[in-house]
C-alpha cells in the first residue's frame with residue numbers, strides 16, 4: 001500500500017469525525033512512511049526509493065533506515081502519539097487513529113524486511129503479507145473499497 005492510499009483512508013477517518021480535519025488525517029496517515037522516505041532518499045537516492053516503491057527491490061538500505069521504519073510502524077508509537085494528543089487536545093486523538101490505520105493496513109500488505117513489526121521494540125513479531133509489488137491484485141482490489149468509503153462519506157452531501 002502506497003502513501004497515497006494511506007492518505008485517502010486517513011482523510012476519510014478524520015473527515016467522518018470533523019470535515020475540517022481532513023488534511024490533518026491525510027498527513028497523519030502518511031506520517032509513518034515520511035521518515036523512511038526522507039532517510040531512504042538521503043541514503044539511497046530518489047531513483048532507488050521510487051523504484052522500490054513501484055517494483056520492490058533488494059533490502060540494501062542502511063540498517064538504521066529499517067529501524068526507523070520499524071519504530072514508526074509500531075502500535076507502541078501509535079499509543080505514545082495517542083497519549084500526547086490526548087494531553088494536548090482530546091479533540092485531536094482521531095489523528096492517532098489515522099496514524100494507526102496505516103499500521104493496520106500495512107500488516108497484511110508488506111513482506112520481507114518491510115513486514116510490519118507492529119509491536120516493535122517489544123517484539124519483532126511480523127507476518128509476511130501480500131505486497132502489491134508481487135501481488136498486483138492488491139492495487140486493484142483497494143480502489144473499489146476506497147470508492148465505497150468515500151461514497152458513504154459523501155452520500156448525504158450528494159442527497160442520496
Ligand SMILES: [Zn+2]
Pocket residue numbers: 032033073102106
Ligand atoms: Zn507504511
